[in-house]
Amino acid sequence: MLPVSVCIIAFDEEDNIGACIDSALPIADEVIVIDSHSTDRTRELATERGARVIERDWPGHIDQKNFAIEAATNDWVLCLDADERVSPELVASIRQALADDGRAARGEAAGFVVARRTFYLGRFIDHAGWYPDRKLRLFRRSLGRWGGVNPHDRVEVDGATERLRGDLHHYSYKDIGDHLKTIDFFSDISAREKVARGQRALGLMMLLAPPLKFAKMYVLKRGFLDGWPGFVVSSLGAYYEFLKYARAWELRSVQGVAAGTGERVVYGRRGEAPAAPASASAPTEAPSDAPTDGPTEPANEPAAEAEARP
Numbered sequence: 474m475l476p477v478s479v480c481i482i483a484f485d486e487e488d489n490i491g492a493c494i495d496s497a498l499p500i501a502d503e504v505i506v507i508d509s510h511s512t513d514r515t516r517e518l519a520t521e522r523g524a525r526v527i528e529r530d531w532p533g534h535i536d537q538k539n540f541a542i543e544a545a546t547n548d549w550v551l552c553l554d555a556d557e558r559v560s561p562e563l564v565a566s567i568r569q570a571l572a573d574d575g576r577a578a579r580g581e582a583a584g585f586v587v588a589r590r591t592f593y594l595g596r597f598i599d600h601a602g603w604y605p606d607r608k609l610r611l612f613r614r615s616l617g618r619w620g621g622v623n624p625h626d627r628v629e630v631d632g633a634t635e636r637l638r639g640d641l642h643h644y645s646y647k648d649i650g651d652h653l654k655t656i657d658f659f660s661d662i663s664a665r666e667k668v669a670r671g672q673r674a675l676g677l678m679m680l681l682a683p684p685l686k687f688a689k690m691y692v693l694k695r696g697f698l699d700g701w702p703g704f705v706v707s708s709l710g711a712y713y714e715f716l717k718y719a720r721a722w723e724l725r726s727v728q729g730v731a732a733g734t735g736e737r738v739v740y741g742r743r744g745e746a747p748a749a750p751a752s753a754s755a756p757t758e759a760p761s762d763a764p765t766d767g768p769t770e771p772a773n774e775p776a777a778e779a780e781a782r783p
Contacts, residue, residue, distance in 0.1 A: 475578060476577075478550070492658045493558060497553060498523075499710060503525060503546060506524045509531035535621060542614045554643075556643060563638070584616070589605070591736065593646055598702060601694050613639070660717040664717050668724045669733070676725075683715040
């Protein structure tokens with residue numbers, strides 16, 4: 474099998490990092506953890522599992538993830554978030570794709586897309602646009618990089634991509650309270666980004682976007698099939714839509730923030746300093762896992778843009 478570097482960014486992930494690394498070890502030639510000065514046992518737990526841990530200040534999701542793949546020693550990289558797990562079926566699929574006589578070795582693919590399945594409120598969410606939440610995570614770093622715009626990040630590759638069988642399991646929110654904190658964090662970034670881009674009709678979008686989002690998630694995307702968790706997911710998706718447009722309206726109409734500046738947003742990690750407009754010399758990266766029609770990062774506009782989620 475072609476050698477693979479597993480790349481993970483982390484901050485205070487002692488509850489997740491061990492299980493994340495363990496799930497990827499069967500296909501990992503090396504594991505790289507870029508840690509932004511965790512205050513818990515994240516680095517210790519990663520090191521115990523043989524990971525190469527690099528401490529680095531937090532510049533934003535995109536820059537941190539690109540730093541991780543640049544630190545890899547192999548051309549093929551598998552990028553994971555600390556709250557994700559590689560399922561046994563996905564491990565087998567990756568082995569097949571990267572076999573010495575497989576599609577990757579023959580140069581038929583520059584990257585592979587996986588389906589991410591989120592566990593929330595006691596069950597996997599299989600509807601409401603959360604599944605399959607397809608992510609390009611396995612790719613040749615010589616042909617790909619992380620890109621995107623706040624609060625959405627995604628992998629961009631120069632070449633063909635294919636889908637893999639098996640799910641990437643995502644344990645994004647501990648509970649509804651944790652989900653609400655995520656919505657608060659990403660809606661602030663999204664609102665500032667909208668103002669910077671000069672988006673208009675914010676009041677109208679604040680009125681129309683929430684019910685349309687709920688209808689899409691709960692009815693069109695059949696969130697009702699996931700029971701009450703599906704109702705909660707759809708409702709919080711609508712709330713995220715309301716909050717990001719309400720905050721953008723407040724920035725423009727109440728605080729008088731200039732629109733259409735084109736500046737990106739600089740932000741801290743969750744729980745740290747609030748987002749603020751970027752200056753010419755400030756880092757300009759975006760979060761990966763905001764909430765969309767599927768939980769976090771887009772290609773899908775992160776779970777935030779779809780549902781405020783992982």
